[in-house]
Amino acid sequence: MKSTFPPVEEQLARLKGSVAPVEIINEEELTARLERSRAEGRPLRVKQGFDASAPDLHIGHAVSLWKLRAFQELGHTVIFLIGDFTGMVGDPSGRSKTRPRLTREEVEANAQTYRDQVSRVLDPDKIEIRYNSEWHGERDIYEFLDLVSRRTVARILERADFRKRLQADDDISILEFLYPLIQAYDSVALEADVELGGTDQKFNLVMTRQIQRAYGLEPQVLLLMPLLRGTDGNKKMSKSLGNVIDITDPPEEMYGRVMSISDDLIEEYYRLTSGLSSAEVEAKLTGGDPYKLKHELARMIVARYHDEKAAGEAGEEFLARFRQHEWPTVEELIAKGNVAKIKSEHVWLPAIIHEIGATRSKGEAKRLIAEGAVSIDKKRISIEDLYTSKSEDVDPHLSGVNQARREIREGKLKFPRTVQNQTPFVLKVGKRRFYLIYHDEEQLKRHS
RNA sequence: GGGGAGAUUCCCGAGUGGCCAAAGGGAACAGACUGUAAAUCUGUCGGCGUAGCCUUCGGAGGUUCGAAUCCUCCUCUCCCCA
Numbered sequence: 178m179k180s181t182f183p184p185v186e187e188q189l190a191r192l193k194g195s196v197a198p199v200e201i202i203n204e205e206e207l208t209a210r211l212e213r214s215r216a217e218g219r220p221l222r223v224k225q226g227f228d229a230s231a232p233d234l235h236i237g238h239a240v241s242l243w244k245l246r247a248f249q250e251l252g253h254t255v256i257f258l259i260g261d262f263t264g265m266v267g268d269p270s271g272r273s274k275t276r277p278r279l280t281r282e283e284v285e286a287n288a289q290t291y292r293d294q295v296s297r298v299l300d301p302d303k304i305e306i307r308y309n310s311e312w313h314g315e316r317d318i319y320e321f322l323d324l325v326s327r328r329t330v331a332r333i334l335e336r337a338d339f340r341k342r343l344q345a346d347d348d349i350s351i352l353e354f355l356y357p358l359i360q361a362y363d364s365v366a367l368e369a370d371v372e373l374g375g376t377d378q379k380f381n382l383v384m385t386r387q388i389q390r391a392y393g394l395e396p397q398v399l400l401l402m403p404l405l406r407g408t409d410g411n412k413k414m415s416k417s418l419g420n421v422i423d424i425t426d427p428p429e430e431m432y433g434r435v436m437s438i439s440d441d442l443i444e445e446y447y448r449l450t451s452g453l454s455s456a457e458v459e460a461k462l463t464g465g466d467p468y469k470l471k472h473e474l475a476r477m478i479v480a481r482y483h484d485e486k487a488a489g490e491a492g493e494e495f496l497a498r499f500r501q502h503e504w505p506t507v508e509e510l511i512a513k514g515n516v517a518k519i520k521s522e523h524v525w526l527p528a529i530i531h532e533i534g535a536t537r538s539k540g541e542a543k544r545l546i547a548e549g550a551v552s553i554d555k556k557r558i559s560i561e562d563l564y565t566s567k568s569e570d571v572d573p574h575l576s577g578v579n580q581a582r583r584e585i586r587e588g589k590l591k592f593p594r595t596v597q598n599q600t601p602f603v604l605k606v607g608k609r610r611f612y613l614i615y616h617d618e619e620q621l622k623r624h625s
Numbered sequence: 626g627g628g629g630a631g632a633u634u635c636c637c638g639a640g641u642g643g644c645c646a647a648a649g650g651g652a653a654c655a656g657a658c659u660g661u662a663a664a665u666c667u668g669u670c671g672g673c674g675u676a677g678c679c680u681u682c683g684g685a686g687g688u689u690c691g692a693a694u695c696c697u698c699c700u701c702u703c704c705c706c707a
Contacts, residue, residue, distance in 0.1 A: 346702090346703050346704070347702090347703085348701090348702055348703070410662090410663085419653090433661065434661090436660080436661060436662080437661050437662070438662070439662055439663060440660095440662050440663060441662090441663080442662090443662095467660080467662075468660050468662085471660080471662080495661085498661090499660085499661055500660085525674070527674090528674090538671085538672065538673085539672090539673075539674085540671085540672065540673070541654085541669090541670085543674095543675095544654090544655080544668095544669055544670080545654080545655065545669090547655095547668090547669080548654085548655040548656055548668065548669065549655075549656055550654085550655045550656070560675095563674090563675090564674090564675075593674050593675090607654075607655070608654095608655080608661065609661065
């Protein structure tokens with residue numbers, strides 16, 4: 178049975194609207210494909226690849242997800258390709274050498290989380306999820322060499338990044354060289370008509386076109402989408418750089434993260450993440466006060482991935498928390514799961530901070546305390562608070578070896594002192610990390 | 626296959642026998658100031674209970690009272706030649 182599609186003009190307008198692709202390679206081909214699809218009643222196969230080993234999608238990824246959604250709404254087929262095979266062999270950026278091999282179960286678990294996340298933007302019933310191990314996993318070396326033989330080194334060296342590293346005498350592994358080819362084959366296997374990707378993927382995506390031609394297929398159309406910079410305003414949004422806003426972040430978190438973007442990013446975020454048309458963005462931005470603009474943006478973004486109500490509440494909470502410097506209540510911390518149990522009430526504070534995972538070492542915890550970054554129940558802890566000259570306050574977990582020393586110094590020097598507060602108490606570490614520390618379950622139950 | 630250069634703490638990079646847990650810069654973190662922004666200033670930035678002690682300078686041995694620094698072998702990277 179044949180599907181019907183809107184007129185090509187209308188489709189094109191839709192695909193180029195809202196967040197426009199930075200580049201379409203190329204537009205005539207896209208028009209031609211759309212026309213043919215309409216004439217034949219055959220939906221286009223629109224593909225985007227995702228990394229199987231990093232299954233958290235952020236609002237930068239969402240830029241192209243929304244574009245995929247436009248395709249979906251126009252009646253085309255969206256293929257969500259999970260690069261489980263390529264994820265297993267390595268990383269093309271040259272940063273990390275080899276990634277840990279993913280097991281079948283991990284891949285499936287990641288695929289499931291992808292599906293959940295993607296459904297916040299796309300219609301989950303209309304996604305074809307595929308894995309590139311389907312074809313690469315089966316491949317023998319002859320087929321592989323056949324693929325490799327279709328390109329030359331010079332072609333690969335066209336990539337600016339390789340040229341640069343070559344000039345800088347940096348190393349490039351052969352695997353990295355092969356990576357674009359392996360990836361390119363995915364589009365051959367999927368018979369993709371269109372592929373979406375970030376502009377940073379341009380080289381790899383152009384390679385897919387060349388490889389498709391080499392296999393006698395019509396090259397796919399590329400929609401290169403703009404990259405969103407991370408909340409720090411310097412680098413691209415990336416989990417490893419810690420400057421992300423995940424599409425699954427809870428409302429308050431999301432709101433707060435939007436508020437923390439640098440001012441230079443306001444326009445970029447409005448354009449790429451708000452869902453407004455460029456005319457609307459234009460209108461908003463002229464003469465707007467950055468602080469207000471950010472609030473408005475935060476509200477829109479939260480509403481997009483949660484709903485209006487959540488966005489409103491997140492906004493109010495934000496104001497309460499950060500304008501009036503309120504601490505979250507015990508109930509809120511419990512609700513969010515920012516709760517940590519300690520073994521005993523008699524534990525040295527840096528040990529607690531370390532134990533709950535707020536710092537990488539006790540030394541770091543101590544440093545933070547010295548810097549005035551740690552508070553308990555709204556009272557700032559100073560380094561002196563950590564020590565006592567009364568041995569009954571000493572952390573009893575500090576064992577035998579130290580016991581002797583402790584005795585020697587009794588009366589003269591100071592010892593680590595256990596937390597003086599009754600549990601449960603609220604511990605603040607750094608600017609925005611709060612933990613409810615408790616010792617026995619009963620204490621918690623009283624609150625929930 | 627031959628010749629040369631190199632591997633330092635998250636990154637870049639100094640250090641060529643004790644003064645080195647290792648300069649400097651970047652990143653990061655914290656405090657002050659603020660709008661959870663930027664800029665700025667200040668501080669921190671291997672691990673331990675403040676003390677000294679432990680572990681770290683590609684890997685394994687060795688020389689030495691003492692090694693990131695010297696020697697041997699190994700691994701890896703880059704350059705030039707074939």
